[in-house]
Amino acid sequence: FVFVFANALNAKEHPSLILTKEGVEKIRDNLGKVPLFDATVEKIKAEVDKEIALGIDTPIPKDFSGGYTHYRHKQNFVIAQQAGALYQILQDEKYAIYVRDMLLQYEAMYKDLPVHPQVRSYAPGKLFWQCLNDSNWLVFMSQAYDTIYDFLSSEEREKLENNLFRPFADYISLANPAFYNRIHNHSTWGNAAVGMIGLVMDDQALIQRALYGIQDDGLAVGGVDDDGGTIKSENQKRGFLANLEEPFSPDGYYTEGPYYQRYAMYPFLIFATAMQNKLPEYGVLQHKDNVLLKGIDALLNLTDADGDFFPLNDGQKGMSYFTPSLVTAVNIGYYYGNQNPELLSIAEKQNEVLLDQTGLAVAIGVQANMAEPYTKHSVNLSDGANGDEGGVAVLRSGQEDLTAVFKYAAQGLSHGHYDKLSFSLYRKGTEVLQDYGLVRFVNVGQKGGGNYLKENASWAKSTIAHNTLSQNQEMHFGGDYKTGSQHHSDLHFYADHDEKVQVASALETNAYPGTRMHRTIAFINANDFSEPFMLDIMKVSAKKAHDYDLPFYYFGQVIQTNFDYIKPSSLSPLGDKNGYQHLYLEATGKPSADTTQFSWLHEGKFYTLSTLTAPSDEILMTRIGANDPDFNLRSEPGVMLRRNNTQDTVFVTIVEPHGSYSPVTELSLNSNSAIKSLELLHDDKAYTAVRIEDVKGKTQLFVVSNLDAEKTREHTLTIGSKNYRWEGPYAYITAP
Amino acid sequence: FVFVFANALNAKEHPSLILTKEGVEKIRDNLGKVPLFDATVEKIKAEVDKEIALGIDTPIPKDFSGGYTHYRHKQNFVIAQQAGALYQILQDEKYAIYVRDMLLQYEAMYKDLPVHPQVRSYAPGKLFWQCLNDSNWLVFMSQAYDTIYDFLSSEEREKLENNLFRPFADYISLANPAFYNRIHNHSTWGNAAVGMIGLVMDDQALIQRALYGIQDDGLAVGGVDDDGGTIKSENQKRGFLANLEEPFSPDGYYTEGPYYQRYAMYPFLIFATAMQNKLPEYGVLQHKDNVLLKGIDALLNLTDADGDFFPLNDGQKGMSYFTPSLVTAVNIGYYYGNQNPELLSIAEKQNEVLLDQTGLAVAIGVQANMAEPYTKHSVNLSDGANGDEGGVAVLRSGQEDLTAVFKYAAQGLSHGHYDKLSFSLYRKGTEVLQDYGLVRFVNVGQKGGGNYLKENASWAKSTIAHNTLSQNQEMHFGGDYKTGSQHHSDLHFYADHDEKVQVASALETNAYPGTRMHRTIAFINANDFSEPFMLDIMKVSAKKAHDYDLPFYYFGQVIQTNFDYIKPSSLSPLGDKNGYQHLYLEATGKPSADTTQFSWLHEGKFYTLSTLTAPSDEILMTRIGANDPDFNLRSEPGVMLRRNNTQDTVFVTIVEPHGSYSPVTELSLNSNSAIKSLELLHDDKAYTAVRIEDVKGKTQLFVVSNLDAEKTREHTLTIGSKNYRWEGPYAYITAP
C-alpha cells in the first residue's frame, strides 16, 4: 500500500474530524467542476432542504425499531451530519443553524431523559431501545458538531458538551460496560462513538476509553446478550483496537461475516480516519498491517455479480455495496489506500460519494476516466485474529459466471450459523444453491419489531438449513454456541492458479465428535463441456455408523429426474427439531441408477445435479415452511440425499449449469445434462479418485490427496492397471 | 387511419411478397446510413453466416417439440427466410445458394415423406408432429422462395413447386381439413401458408383456398382437437377472412387472448401484407374496418410495463412484445398504419426491425428522433366478432404504477379459462395479484414433450385458480367447454374519463345458473392517500344459499394480519376436484373485526388487502402444489375469503399498495395500511354504497348503480339522514 496522507492537523482546528479544513478548501475550489461530487451535493442538499422545511422534531423516545420515534432520531443524525457538511461546503448558515437548533433540542431533552421505555435489550439506550443505536447517533452527531463547532458560541458548546455529549458518551460506556467492553460490532460502535466525540472535544480520557475500553468494568465472566452472544470471556480484551484485532483476520475477513462487516466497517473506518486526521501518530488506520484497508477489499470480494453480499451467518439478503457504509469504505479505501482505479468503477455504480476530501478524490478520478472494472477473482480468506481459524474460499469462473462460496470458518460470534463446510453457488448475481440467510425483517416493525425472529435460531442457524452434511439429524456441535466457538474448520488446500481447475478443500473434525468430514469443491472447466461445472466431494470418516443427510437448496422448477419419486397427498414436517421441523417432505425417491440426476430450470437456465448413490439411498424433496406459525419463513425448495446407517462414505456430486430457456423465443437449448455417469474409482485414507463420464463417452479423472496437501509433493497412485503420477494435492486427468 | 401504400406491383415480379423490388432498392440506397437497420442486418447476417458455416441439415423427421429434428426444421425456415432477405439486400449469392440448396434438399426428402412418426395430434404434419408447425414452415419458406425466385432456373422452380410446395400446401389443407377449415389460430397459419405460396407461385386456386377455405371439407359437425377445442360447429365459416372476422372483436381483441394473438398476428399480418403487396384490390389488410391494425394496438395494450403480455387464458408468462412476431406487428403497424411515433419507441426497445421496407421506415423514424414514449392508458376492449360478447377492461393509474386487468369476456375458444369476472393486478412490470397463466413448459421436451400438461386443465383453467368467485367449489359452467362457449359476461359500464376514479363494472349470469355476479372494479386516487388503491365490489344475487370462495393470489411474505389464524402441522389439499385438489391449506383464520386486513411485502413494496367480513367468514391461506405428481405447478400462495351457506351477499375489498422496503437502506417506510375500515352503507337491487374510512378518520363514499348504467341518468339515494344526488352509473363522494 502507498499512503497519501494529509499533514497532521492542528488538533484545535475545526472541522478536522472527517471533513478537514484543507479538504473543505479543495472542495470549494472544485465546486461545479466535478460531476459526481456536484451531483452528490445536489442530491444531499435536496434531502436536507426537505427535512429543514419539515422542521426539527426530537420526539420523546417511545418506539421500537420500525416505529416513528426510532425512525425520526435515526433520520435526525443522518441529516445533521449531512447538513454540517453542506454548511462547510456551501457556507450557507441555514445548515449550521439547523444542526445547532437540533443539538440544542437534544440537549434540552437529554438532561432528564430516562432509559428508553422499551426495555428489551441487554443494554437499553436512551434515544433508542438499545445502546447500539444511541452509539450510531453519537458517531454521526460528532461529525455534525465538528462541522459547526466554530459557528457556535463558547456558551453553546459548553452547554452541549456538559449536558449532552459527555453524559451521552458516559451512558453508552461507563453505564453500560456489558455493551461497551465486548469484542463485538456493538462495542465497535460504542468505542467509535466515544472516540469521535472525544476527538472533537479534545478529551483525552474519552479517546483513551475509546481505544482501550473501560479498564475496570466490574463485569463477571459469562453472561449473554439478546442474541446469545458472549458478553465477557476469560482474559477478554476491550476497546476499539482490540475490536479491530480480534474479529478481523490478517486477510481482512471479519468473523461475523460480510453483513455485519458492512455494518461495522463504518465505525471502524470513520474513527480510524478521524484518528488519522487528528492523531496520526497512533497509526490506527494502519493497525494490524493495514487490516482495515484489506477489509474493504475482502468485503467487496464477498459479493455476487450484483454487489449483493453473500448472506453468510446472519445476513439479510439484498444488502449490497450500494449501502452508504460501502460508499464510505470505497471512498476511504481509495483515498487512504493505493488509489486502486478498480474502486472507481464501484463508485460509479454507487453514483454517490462522501462529501469530504475522500469523496472529492474519487469523483475527480471518475471524471478523469481513470475507472477500471472491478474484476473479482477466486479468493481464499482466512478467519481468526491470527488467520488460523479456517476461512472462506470463493471460487469464481469467468466473469462471475459461476461462483462458489465455501465456508470452513470459525463460529462467527453470536451471529454464526452451524454450517461447517457448507457452500452456496451463484451464477452472476443469481443464487443457484442458496444459503438461507437470516430470519428477520430488519426494521419492519410488524415482524417482531424488526428483530431476529425465533425461526432464526430454529431454522436459519441450523445445520440442515445449509448445503452441508447433517449427521443423525443433529446440528453441528449439538447447536451449542460455546462449543462451536471453541472450534473451527481447517483448510486442507486451496489452489486457483489453473483456470481449468480450481479447488478448495477443507476439514471439519469437531462438529460431530468422532466424525471427520472432508469436503473438496472444484470448479472444472472441461474441454468438451459448454460451461464449467462444480464437483463436490464430501468424504466422511466416522467411528461408527450414522444417518447422513446432504441437502441442496435450489430455486425454480423441477424439469427432470432419473429416479421415481412419490409425492404424499399431505405434507408433514421432516422432523421435530434441529431445523428439520421446518421442512415439509414433498416427495421421496429411490435411486434407479448409480448416478442419480435431478434437473431444474431457474430464470432461463437449466441445472443438473448428478450424484453418486447407493441403492439404499433416498432422495428427499423438501420445502421450507413447516412449523412456522407467523409465516416468517420463505417457502423454498430443496433436494436432499439421505444415506442411513453408514460409517465411512463419500458423497460425490456435480452441479452443472447448462443451456437456456427463454419465454420470449420459447427456445429450449441444451436442456440435458452433459454428464453420463460418475464413478468413485478409488477411495482410501490417502486418495479419493472420481471418474466423470460425459454423454459423448469421454472421461475425466479427479484425484484428491486426502492426507498430504503439500504443493510440491509427488504422488503416485495405481488404479486397476493404470499408474498415475502427479505433483501437489490434487490431480485432474483428461482421458485417464 | 391514413394509409401509405406502395403502388400495386406486377404480380410476376420477384420479390414482391413481403420484401418488394422497390423496397430492396430503398434499402440498398440507405445501407450504412440507418443505424437500427444496419445493426439488424449485422445481427442477422452473423446468425445466418454461423448457420451456413454449420452446413445444411434436413434430418428425417423424428422428434417431438423439444427434440433435435423439431428444432432443426424450425431453425431452417427461420434462417432460410433471413438468408433470402440478406441475398436481396446484400446481393451476395452465397445466401441464395444456401436457400436453394436447402429447398432442394427438402424437395428430395418431401416427395416420399410419410406422416410424422409422433402421432399425437389430431392433425399430424410431415416435417413436424403437427400440421401447425408444417404451416409455420411454409409461411417462412414462401418468403425465402420469393426472394430467390429469380436466382433459380425454371427447372429448379418447377421441381420445387411440383414436388415440394404444391404437395406441401395440399397436405396441410386438402389432406387435413380438420386442421385447415376451423376458426382457430391453427387454421390461420394453415390458410396463410397456402396463400403465401399461392401468391409466390401465382396460383389462384391456392389463393382462393387460403381466403375462403376448402369449400366441401366433408367434415361432420362436432369433433374436438387435442386441447378439447371444437373442430367444426354448425354453419361454420372457414378460410383466412373468416378467421379474421370471427376471433377479432371490432376493437381488435382476439378472443383467445394476447398470448395466442401474439402467435396468430404473424400469419395474419404477413399474409395480409403479402396480399396488400400483390393483390391490394382484395383489401385484406383493411378488412373489417382495419381490425388487424387495431389488433396491434390492442395487443400492445395488453402488456404490463415490461412489455409482458397479460397471461389471460392459456398464456405463458414472460412472453412479451420482444418476440419476433411483435417486431413484425410494430413494423407493419407503423408502415401501413398512420406512422404512430409511439410505435417507434417500442421498436427502439426491441432493438431490431424487419429486413424489409417496413423495417427500414421504422429505423429511419428512430434515427430521425421521431420516437415518442408508448404511453398506455386505461382501455376497454370488447370481445366477440360483433363486439357484443363481453370484453377485457384494463385500468391504469399513473405510468402503469397500478394496472388491473378485468376479464369479463367470452370463453376464448379451446384455450379459454373458467375465469368469469376475474382480475389480475400489476405494479409496473410486477405481478401483485396474479393470473396463473398456463401449465406448460413450451418446447421443454422433458416436461411432457413441451405440450400442455394435465394440470393445465385440472388447475390453470379452473375457476378457483383465478381471482374470482367460486360457488360450491364448482367451476364456472361446471367446467363444460360447450356450455361456456355459449355464454359471455356483459359490461355494465366502463368509465375512465376521471383520473381520480376509474371504474369497470360487469355482470355474469350464466356461469352459475341461478346466481348473478356483478363485479365492479374501481381505481381510486384519493386525496389523502399516498397512492391509488383498488376497490373491488362483488355483488352476488342467488336463488338459494351457496358456499362462496373468493381468492386472491398474491406473491411475497405475509407481514401482518388483524385476525388470528391456525397453521396445521401437516398440509392437506383443500378439496378433491375442480382445482381445489391442487391447493394446500396452509392456515385457517377467523375475522376479529368487520374489516379484515392482510398485509404482505413483495419486491420492496407493502400491500394490504382490506375486506369486509362477517363473523362466520373464514380466511384461508393456501399454497399451490398439491396433487402435482410431476412438480408441474409453481408453489405460490393465496389468501381466500370463504363465506358459506349464504344467499345474496356483497364482497367488498380494497387492495392497497403502500410504502416501501429496501434491503440496502433497510428503511421500512409507510408499512401500515391507510385504511381504517370499510362499511357497506347501503345495498339493494338498485344501489350498492361502500364507505371507506382512513386512519386519519376521513371518509369516502363510493356508490354503484346496479341496474341502470346510463351515462346521463340522474340518481338520488337517501342513506340514513343524507340525500345523495349524482349523474351516471357511479358516484364518488369525499367527506360524505
Ligand SMILES: [Ca+2]
Ligand atoms: Ca444478487
Ligand SMILES: [Ca+2]
Ligand atoms: Ca364468437
Ligand SMILES: [Ca+2]
Ligand atoms: Ca413483468
Ligand SMILES: [Mg+2]
Ligand atoms: Mg446461513
Ligand SMILES: [Mg+2]
Ligand atoms: Mg458459522
Ligand SMILES: [Mg+2]
Ligand atoms: Mg387464467
Ligand SMILES: [Mg+2]
Ligand atoms: Mg376464459
